[in-house]
Amino acid sequence: MAIVIIRQDNKIDSWKKALIAKAPDISVYSYLEEHPKEEITLACVWKQPVDALKQYPNLKCVASFGAGVDFIFKDKSVPEHIPITRVVDPVLASDMSEFVLALILSYFKNLNNYKIDQSKKVWQPREYKRISDTTVGIMGMGVLGEKLAEDLVKNRFNVIGWATSPKIIPGIEVYTGDNEKNTFLSRSNILICLLPLTKETTGILNNKLFKELPKQAYVINVARGGHLVDEDLLKYINNGHLSGAGLDVFHEEPLPFEHPFWTHPKIHITPHVASVSDIESVIPQLLENYRRLTEGLPLKYTVNREKGY
Ligand code: NDP
Ligand code: OXD
Secondary structure (H helix, E strand, O other), X not given: OEEEEEEOOOOHHHHHHHHHHHOOXXXXXXXXXXXXXXXXXXXXXEOOOOOHHHHOOOOOEEEEOOOOOHHHHOOOOOOOOOOEEOOOOHHHHHHXXXXXXXXHHHHHOOHHHHXXXXXXXXXXXXXXXXXXXXXXXXXXXXXXXXXHHHHHHXXXXXXXXXXXXXXXXXXXXXXXXOOXXXXXXXXXXXXXXXOOOOOOOOOOEOHHHHHHOOOOEEEEEOOOHHHEOHHHHHHHHHOOOEEEEEEOXXXXXXXXXXXXXXXXXXXXXXXXXXXXXXXXXXXXXXXXXXXXXXXXXXXXXXXXXXXXX
């Protein structure tokens, strides 16, 4: 039994070194080196090349290096009987929460505009917004959404949520399903997308949804680029209904050079950095699942194939 790491960025060596340091008894390979394919039982992946998983005849589990698994479901070569796991980690959740809080406060206090003004030596005071006047709506009240909601409440925000199943979270009203979606939207001065990307949620941030938001609402997408219909966002910002957007994720990453989001004065772009899996914090759960596989025990943090998350 052995682990293979498959990812197309420059982080393979760091993950491999850390895995070996914590579990010297386990064989860990990069998919780029010569390795015994039939020994691989666990593949740890992040945006793996198409068909990369086909070459492991004894694969027993595919583990995402992140919270999202959309890129694994997109790969039709992953055999249906193989369980898929994802990262559930308090550090990932608190990093996300800190990021979204920073984005909201930067928007409230016009910090981006002042940075642009500074570069032109322009002295131009602007009106600012207050926490006490704002309701934040979070789409997706899972591991990340719930932590964000709790932190926003601690910071005196009025917070509401939306999910598929009911939740009891002190101080937070959670709406569910399509029936309650428009009521939820009509109250959200800031709308945050923390949904998984599935068949149901693809393109959910569109004209129809933006129309239901209060005038001058601000949209933050820290989930996946596939949730957003880019042209619809531009239309609703340019016609003045929305006051702007903070976007961390895009259909194509890196965002193509010619994309209009880059230069839009009301769009704040970041390069998919809202919350990045922390190696030290995530390795114990990857190793625990590897040991569970070895011992034939149930795996932790498996996703539901039917639901797609
Ligand atoms: P979870 O699976 O824990 O939570 C998903 C939430 O979305 C659940 O509350 C679920 O409802 C709700 N949901 C799913 N489908 C629907 C639907 N059709 N309608 C309404 N609600 C729905 O995911 P996480 O919180 O761990 O992560 C969310 C996403 O954040 C990830 O999938 C990933 O894409 C993204 N992400 C982005 C990062 C970044 O750096 N930008 C970093 C990490 C994650 P219910 O609870 O009822 O099932
Ligand atoms: C994730 C991500 O899904 O980093 O964890 O986007």
